[in-house]
Amino acid sequence: MTIFIDNKSGVPIYEQISSQLKAQIISGALAEDALLPSIRNLAKDLRISVITTKRAYDELEREGFIYTVAGKGCFVAPKNVELLREENLKKIESMLAEVSRLAATCGLTKKDILDMIELMEEGDDI
Secondary structure, three states: OOOOOOOOOOOOHHHHHHHHHHHHHHHOOOOOOOEOOOHHHHHHHHOOOHHHHHHHHHHHHHOOOEEEEOOOEEEEOOOOHHHHHHHHHHHHHHHHHHHHHHHHHHOOOHHHHHHHHHHHHHHHHO
């Protein structure tokens, strides 16, 4: 499990932790029922407050990504693949709506946007 904290980002640290853990759970990098680092150990490794780490874990548990067993720790919850897919689709739709608004202000066409996406994908192949 790897987590990177960007102190220059405007995103709160607990959100950075929870979003990175979500991504690792969704991708399968963190398997179901895998034991996560303790709140204290993760805070120590990342050199952040225990309160911040606890907030990230609480958010993940509230959203159903992890579960806690008293005295044993936090574990990756079994995936509800359809729920995770739906959550990602909502995010994509929201981002596409923003792209559409920005494109309209710049006079870009649908083809212009698709060309931009293709260029980005080609850049990933390098």
